[in-house]
Amino acid sequence: xxxxxxxxxxxxxxxxxxxxxxxxxxxxxxxxxxxxxxxxxxxxxxxxxxxxxxxxxxxxxxxxxxxxxxxxxxxxxxxxxxxxxxxxxxxxxxxxxxxxxxxxxxxxxxxxxxxxxxxxxxxxxxxxxxxxxxxxxxxxxxxxxxxxxxxxxxxxxxxxxxxxxxxxxxxxxxxxxxxxxxxxxxxxxxxxxxxxxxxxxxxxxxxxxxxxxxxxxxxxxxxxxxxxxxxxxxxxxxxxxxxxxxxxxxxxxxxxxxxxxxxxxxxxxxxxxxxxxxxxxxxxxxxxxxxxxxxxxxxxxxxxxxxxxxxxxxxxxxxxxxxxxxxxxxxxxxxxxxxxxxxxxxxxxxxxxxxxxxxxxxxxxxxxxxxxxxxxxxxxxxxxxxxxxxxxxxxxxxxxxxxxxxxxxxxxxxxxxxxxxxxxxxxxxxxxxxxxxxxxxxxxxxxxxxxxxxxxxxxxxxxxxxxxxxxxxxxxxxxxxxxxxxxxxxxxxxxxxxxxxxxxxxxxxxxxxxxxxxxxxxxxxxxxxxxxxxxxxxxxxxxxxxxxxxxx
Amino acid sequence: xxxxxxxxxxxxxxxxxxxxxxxxxxxxxxxxxxxxxxxxxxxxxxxxxxxxxxxxxxxxxxxxxxxxxxxxxxxxxxxxxxxxxxxxxxxxxxxxxxxxxxxxxxxxxxxxxxxxxxxxxxxxxxxxxxxxxxxxxxxxxxxxxxxxxxxxxxxxxxxxxxxxxxxxxxxxxxxxxxxxxxxxxxxxxxxxxxxxxxxxxxxxxxxxxxxxxxxxxxxxxxxxxxxxxxxxxxxxxxxxxxxxxxxxxxxxxxxxxxxxxxxxxxxxxxxxxxxxxxxxxxxxxxxxxxxxxxxxxxxxxxxxxxxxxxxxxxxxxxxxxxxxxxxxxxx
Numbered sequence: 103x104x105x106x107x108x109x110x111x112x113x114x115x116x117x118x119x120x121x122x123x124x125x126x127x128x129x130x131x132x133x134x135x136x137x138x139x140x141x142x143x144x145x146x147x148x149x150x151x152x153x154x155x156x157x158x159x160x161x162x163x164x165x166x167x168x169x170x171x172x173x174x175x176x177x178x179x180x181x182x183x184x185x186x187x188x189x190x191x192x193x194x195x196x197x198x199x200x201x202x203x204x205x206x207x208x209x210x211x212x213x214x215x216x217x218x219x220x221x222x223x224x225x226x227x228x229x230x231x232x233x234x235x236x237x238x239x240x241x242x243x244x245x246x247x248x249x250x251x252x253x254x255x256x257x258x259x260x261x262x263x264x265x266x267x268x269x270x271x272x273x274x275x276x277x278x279x280x281x282x283x284x285x286x287x288x289x290x291x292x293x294x295x296x297x298x299x300x301x302x303x304x305x306x307x308x309x310x311x312x313x314x315x316x317x318x319x320x321x322x323x324x325x326x327x328x329x330x331x332x333x334x335x336x337x338x339x340x341x342x343x344x345x346x347x348x349x350x351x352x353x354x355x356x357x358x359x360x361x362x363x364x365x366x367x368x369x370x371x372x373x374x375x376x377x378x379x380x381x382x383x384x385x386x387x388x389x390x391x392x393x394x395x396x397x398x399x400x401x402x403x404x405x406x407x408x409x410x411x412x413x414x415x416x417x418x419x420x421x422x423x424x425x426x427x428x429x430x431x432x433x434x435x436x437x438x439x440x441x442x443x444x445x446x447x448x449x450x451x452x453x454x455x456x457x458x459x460x461x462x463x464x465x466x467x468x469x470x471x472x473x474x475x476x477x478x479x480x481x482x483x484x485x486x487x488x489x490x491x492x493x494x495x496x497x498x499x500x501x502x503x504x505x506x507x508x509x510x511x512x513x514x515x516x517x518x519x520x521x522x523x524x525x526x527x528x529x530x531x532x533x534x535x536x537x538x539x540x541x542x543x544x545x546x547x548x549x550x551x552x553x554x555x556x557x558x559x560x561x562x563x564x565x566x567x568x569x570x571x572x573x574x575x576x577x578x579x580x581x582x583x584x585x586x587x588x589x590x591x592x593x594x595x596x597x598x599x600x601x602x603x604x605x606x607x608x609x610x611x612x613x614x615x616x617x618x619x620x621x622x623x624x625x626x627x628x629x630x631x632x633x634x635x636x637x638x639x640x641x642x643x644x645x646x647x648x649x650x651x652x653x654x
Numbered sequence: 655x656x657x658x659x660x661x662x663x664x665x666x667x668x669x670x671x672x673x674x675x676x677x678x679x680x681x682x683x684x685x686x687x688x689x690x691x692x693x694x695x696x697x698x699x700x701x702x703x704x705x706x707x708x709x710x711x712x713x714x715x716x717x718x719x720x721x722x723x724x725x726x727x728x729x730x731x732x733x734x735x736x737x738x739x740x741x742x743x744x745x746x747x748x749x750x751x752x753x754x755x756x757x758x759x760x761x762x763x764x765x766x767x768x769x770x771x772x773x774x775x776x777x778x779x780x781x782x783x784x785x786x787x788x789x790x791x792x793x794x795x796x797x798x799x800x801x802x803x804x805x806x807x808x809x810x811x812x813x814x815x816x817x818x819x820x821x822x823x824x825x826x827x828x829x830x831x832x833x834x835x836x837x838x839x840x841x842x843x844x845x846x847x848x849x850x851x852x853x854x855x856x857x858x859x860x861x862x863x864x865x866x867x868x869x870x871x872x873x874x875x876x877x878x879x880x881x882x883x884x885x886x887x888x889x890x891x892x893x894x895x896x897x898x899x900x901x902x903x904x905x906x907x908x909x910x911x912x913x914x915x916x917x918x919x920x921x922x923x924x925x926x927x928x929x930x931x932x933x934x935x936x937x938x939x940x941x942x943x944x945x946x947x948x949x950x951x952x953x954x955x956x957x958x959x960x961x962x963x964x965x966x967x968x969x970x971x972x973x974x975x976x977x978x979x980x981x982x983x984x985x
Contacts, residue, residue: 267747371750371787371788371789371792372787373787396752396787397750397753399756399760399766399769399770400756400757400760400766401766402765402766404760406757406760406761407761409757409760410746410749410757413746413748413749413753413757414746414747414748414749415747415748483742483744483745483746484740484742484743484744484745485744485745485746487710487738487740487744488738488740488744488758488805489761490710491708491709491710491733491736491738492733492758492761492762493730493733493734493761493762493763494761653709653710653711653712653726653729654705654710654711654712
């Protein structure tokens with residue numbers, strides 16, 4: 103191979119034992135997916151609808167697997183090299199930034215190619231069933247998947263050049279992947295059929311999502327379409343957007359790969375208490391809670407682990423929490439205003455749906471980043487033996503850590519609640535629904551936190567802990583929605599309802615009676631699932647903490 | 655500084671991981687207020703021994719006590735008695751030094767007001783007061799090591815166990831670390847220190863234990879260990895002129911044991927020889943050299959340093975370690 107990086111990166115990745123495990127799991131999952139949906143009756147559909155149903159399900163699974171598994175590799179690629187010192191060595195070789203970047207990109211694409219090739223036998227089985235065109239179905243889907251892999255690999259590498267830790271790189275990359283692949287579909291869901299600049303923008307925005315493109319290829323209608331025929335060439339637009347973004351990300355990353363990537367000055371540790379009164383007052387005015395003010399000693403009735411968790415998080419400091427809450431409150435009030443002025447156009451249910459989606463998206467985005475590294479970060483940074491050497495009990499440590507997440511989530515959720523109050527004021531009949539939605543949201547927050555913490559506790563390093571926590575949460579919150587997208591065609595009502603039963607987003611949306619979800623009866627089944635799931639996760643977390651605390 | 659009652663007692667400590675023996679029948683004791691240097695190559699069992707002492711690991715057999723407290727059975731009390739600094743600093747992002755110490759002080763249950771005072775004291779002791787507002791992750795390695803020691807001192811433990819405190823430090827920082835450890839011993843703390851930097855240990859340690867392959871090879875003061883290594887002393891006669899070198903070597907060979915090693919070093923105009931002669935007999939050798947017209951500038955014993963002793967024990971294969979270390983080695 104001309105570029106030595108390709109060999110090193112790809113071979114290193116493939117030599118990992120977990121990679122072998124991953125490949126086996128992927129191949130098995132695809133096989134099972136096809137077998138489970140394989141026609142069992144003796145009749146043969148001449149139109150090929152059955153085989154198309156199997157193939158579309160398979161394509162969805164393939165895209166989801168790609169989005170869940172691939173981003174972690176480019177996201178950690180540059181930052182890991184920088185932190186271990188090998189990036190400096192690489193930049194000192196005659197390779198140059200372009201060859202370094204393409205070496206890494208090609209290596210990740212090699213991995214993506216491997217994942218895709220593992221799915222070929224299952225795709226061939228679908229093809230053998232008949233009703234699927236080699237060019238229009240198989241080739242188109244695999245081209246779309248390749249473009250998606252290319253775009254998100256370039257994005258991951260770009261994020262990796264900015265991140266200072268591997269877990270931060272993983273968090274940001276998965277956040278951006280979620281934003282551009284799933285959340286980008288949201289605005290169109292609400293604005294379709296209307297004519298405005300906003301509607302046009304939402305139409306373009308959804309075309310950035312590979313899910314929208316995949317749905318358009320399956321010819322099962324647009325994503326979340328409510329009986330409206332869309333003339334937009336979603337797949338074509340996706341191709342253009344994806345290629346443009348890949349080129350932009352690549353150019354940006356290449357421009358970052360030089361000595362300036364190491365130019366990060368150490369913080370001088372300035373304290374505003376030592377500065378003059380004018381500066382102090384100005385800082386107080388700007389920050390409300392000055393981050394450079396000397397903090398007070400931990401109080402007598404406070405769990406010190408909780409305080410530590412808040413203090414050592416970049417966004418855990420009070421001034422950041424205040425900003426987060428302010429943004430949430432502003433969004434909530436904005437929607438409240440929209441509710442008051444636009445109920446005739448949108449309807450209270452639609453506004454409620456937006457609120458629910460925003461809140462759940464916020465929970466899914468921030469909870470794994472807060473909770474997944476609770477134990478793994480301690481183990482990775484060497485803090486765990488120090489904690490073990492303190493008289494703090496395991497339960498107090500776990501409780502302190504969970505408390506830091508609970509309080510953050512509570513603040514965020516409470517800041518977004520005013521919109522519901524206005525909704526109930528406008529339409530008092532919605533009170534029971536809103537109460538149920540709020541229960542759903544709190545249950546979701548609790549479940550997301552415990553699931554992330556439990557999954558994260560199984561890892562020694564924060565990056566895989568965060569990645570797996572996101573994957574687990576997205577699997578619960580995202581995968582059933584993919585099946586919901588294919589409601590009526592190819593999935594029936596019962597299949598969709600069963601899939602949605604584990605989904606807290608769908609439960610909240612069904613309670614608020616949003617179009618597309620009102621036909622499903624998900625409460626209290628979903629609450630039972632979340633409750634039992636949370637208890638299991640808590641037990642896993644406590645058990646794992648006990649295990650690593652025991653003398654070896 | 656030392657009192658009669660040992661601060662640390664280890665008896666027949668063995669730790670096995672499956673078929674691998676990390677620590678094999680380690681026994682030693684250390685009086686209070688002394689510094690014990692634990693040395694050995696990588697994988698010798700130093701960290702395993704330390705982890706058992708601080709309650710992070712359970713021995714397969716044997717016991718370890720700090721004061722009257724069993725390290726295995728009473729891990730909770732051990733945490734109050736011991737200040738442990740692992741070989742990794744254990745940094746937390748976005749925390750200033752004072753906040754970092756405040757957290758550990760609170761975790762040890764030190765009341766708020768006492769804690770504030772105590773943080774100032776330990777920062778003063780470790781000469782880190784000027785770092786109090788700096789972020790811990792932005793500190794240099796040497797600074798972090800000193801903050802790490804400040805952390806171990808917070809709850810005023812009797813025994814400090816420091817794993818490789820001088821590792822990765824520059825010469826200046828090493829001297830500062832050495833002075834700090836001596837200062838802590840003077841405050842009455844008992845210290846157990848592991849290190850690969852042997853000259854540092856030989857200067858500060860009251861006792862040294864050499865471990866290889868999980869076994870205690872030697873235990874005692876640096877002088878005692880040096881003597882264990884070599885029963886024969888290395889002597890050096892330095893001459894004013896290199897021309898007398900061969901003549902001096904001939905005289906020495908005549909007077910010392912037959913077949914003993916005599917080396918001529920023309921570059922230094924010196925003759926070195928290994929001998930078991932007593933002081934009086936060595937005086938005779940000196941007299942003879944002078945009487946035969948040799949112009950000597952020095953006649954002295956070359957000290958066997960800790961490094962030589964360590965290498966000697968490290969090269970030993972699997973001989974019976976008790977020949978050198980004894981059953982329970984007492985300090």
